[in-house]
Amino acid sequence: MSVQLSSPSGLMQPVPYHHVAVASGSRHVYVAGQIGRDEAGRPVAPGDLRGQVAQALRNTARGLAGGGASFSDVVRLTFYVTDWSPERIDDFLAGVQDVAGQLALPQPLPPASLIGVASLFEPDVLVEVEATAVVD
Template sequence: MPVTLLNPEGLPKTDAYGYRQVAIATGTRQVHVAGQVAYDANGQLVARGDLAGQVARAYRNVAIALAAAGATFRDVVRLTFYVVDWKPEMMPAFLAGIEQVAAELQISPAPASLIGVSVLFEPGVLVEIEATAVVG
């Protein structure tokens, strides 16, 4: 397996939030997925006003992009989340969105950053997800 994920001793445990602190990649090909949002195949925003629903759809779009490059979430070494008007009390809805698709997409707990932003590129878009993967 080209990606090993771990939480080193001395760093906070992040299992409850679904990510690890470190990814070690041994593959030879990098895959960089542009920020994905909750658009369907027709370019229509889904789950308007629903953070969990938008997180789930954005994750599905990341999975589609990864598959097009011959990768899966097992190959992901880094995720970056941008969330509009982020507040800590939004974490349950954010995690619920991940939970909706975790088994379906076989999401691995790659290192991740969650960045609160005031606005994304279009009104109604609540979350954007970028991914980096390394494959054989």
């Protein structure tokens, strides 16, 4: 396995992600921000953070596969969420859980950041997901 995930003692716990990823592969796969739209560009789950997180992760999995990777190769996830507030964490995490089994998401997730933003490129887009993977 080219990626080892860990959470060294002394770092804040519990969190739904690992704090550290160590990768030994030489080929990197970068997936551009994926959103809650289908392959035709139609919005999925308008106004629903949970549904858009799930769809954005499905699209991220497709992007990873296109580069010969999967979530087991991911060393970093970045989530951008519009109008973020801590009260939205349950919907966000529910979206992750909705597809965790289907997409073989590591639990906890690889190192991740959730960044609140005022808006994304179109008003209906509530979340965008970027991924970095390393494969041998």
